[in-house]
Amino acid sequence: MAGDRTKPCELDQEKYDADDNVKIICLGDSAVGKSKLMERFLVNGFQPQQLSTYALTLYKHTATVDGKTILVDFWDTAGQERFQSMHASYYHKAHACIMVFDVQRKVTYKNLSTWYAELREFRPEIPCIVVANKIDADLQVTQKSFNFARKFSLPLYFVSAADGTNVVKLFSDAIRLAVSYKQNSQDFMDELLAELENFKLEQKEEDAPDQKQSGKTKSPSLS
Numbered sequence: 001m002a003g004d005r006t007k008p009c010e011l012d013q014e015k016y017d018a019d020d021n022v023k024i025i026c027l028g029d030s031a032v033g034k035s036k037l038m039e040r041f042l043v044n045g046f047q048p049q050q051l052s053t054y055a056l057t058l059y060k061h062t063a064t065v066d067g068k069t070i071l072v073d074f075w076d077t078a079g080q081e082r083f084q085s086m087h088a089s090y091y092h093k094a095h096a097c098i099m100v101f102d103v104q105r106k107v108t109y110k111n112l113s114t115w116y117a118e119l120r121e122f123r124p125e126i127p128c129i130v131v132a133n134k135i136d137a138d139l140q141v142t143q144k145s146f147n148f149a150r151k152f153s154l155p156l157y158f159v160s161a162a163d164g165t166n167v168v169k170l171f172s173d174a175i176r177l178a179v180s181y182k183q184n185s186q187d188f189m190d191e192l193l194a195e196l197e198n199f200k201l202e203q204k205e206e207d208a209p210d211q212k213q214s215g216k217t218k219s220p221s222l223s
Contacts, residue, residue, distance in 0.1 A: 016093040020068070022178040023093055025075045027086070027115045028100035029108040033133040036161035037100065038074050041171040056090065063175045072175055091122035095185075096178035098170070099154075100131040103141045112148050125185070127177040129155050131170060136160040 016023045026034045038059045059074040075090060097119055101108040112130065119128065130149040135141055135158045142158045149156035155173075159166040 013089075013093050016073075016095070019182075021071045021073070022095045022175065022182055023073050023075060024096045024098065024174055024178050025090060025094045026077065026098045026100065027119060028077075028131075029102070029105075029111050032100045032102040032105075032108050033161045034098075034100050035076050037098075037131070037133065037159065037167060037170070038076060040161045040164055040167045042074075061175075063172075065176055065179050070175065070179055072178070085118060088122060091119065094123055094126055095182045096126055096174050097123070097128040098131055098174055099128055100133050102134050103132050104134055104137055109146070109148070116148075116152065125181075127174075127181055128152075129157060129170065129174055129177070132156065132158045133161055135165065136162045 015021050026038070028034055035057065042059055042061055057076040059076065061072040061074065063070045063072055075094070077086065077090075099112060099115055099119070101112055103109075116128070119126075130146070132141065132146065146156060148154075157166055157170045157173075159170055161167065
């Protein structure tokens with residue numbers, strides 16, 4: 001999809017400052033079903049955009065929350081998770097996280113702690129939902145107690161990308177959590193980033209007159 005790679009505006013992080021835009025990221029090991037879950041939710045006309053330059057896939061969605069239209073970007077890892085770490089920009093200005101594991105592969109559950117630690121390094125306060133995927137293979141897993149979610153007081157959803165169980169509820173709740181977080185955010189990282197952006201703007205304003213003056217003094221003299 002070369003055409004998509006020519007649209008850097010798709011990664012314009014400033015748009016997530018707008019009241020009607022939210023960014024939701026997905027985390028988890030390879031092949032746990034993150035992309036399948038999004039495709040199941042967005043089955044009616046979803047248009048994923050593979051931005052291989054940035055190693056991510058964007059899924060765009062329009063939702064209605066409390067009578068207001070919300071533009072949602074779901075960010076998928078597109079293979080980055082194979083390196084057991086994501087680029088910092090993946091987390092930047094995210095408003096909620098969906099963290100997925102495969103109930104048939106214990107290692108994907110064990111690795112949740114690593115993903116969660118990295119998430120909190122970049123986004124200390126955003127809401128996070130833990131997702132037990134592929135329950136269609138064994139419904140008995142829904143009777144199990146998963147200590148990870150309870151340890152960090154995170155909501156746990158049992159879902160199936162294959163048959164759609166709880167998928168709509170998962171994403172609808174994630175969107176609501178993202179909107180609520182954005183409206184009531186007191187995230188230190190958000191405040192820090194805002195301060196840095198303001199500082200950069202001030203620096204540009206201070207440098208502008210100097211650049212004009214230097215431009216005049218460097219005019220070539222005629223001999």
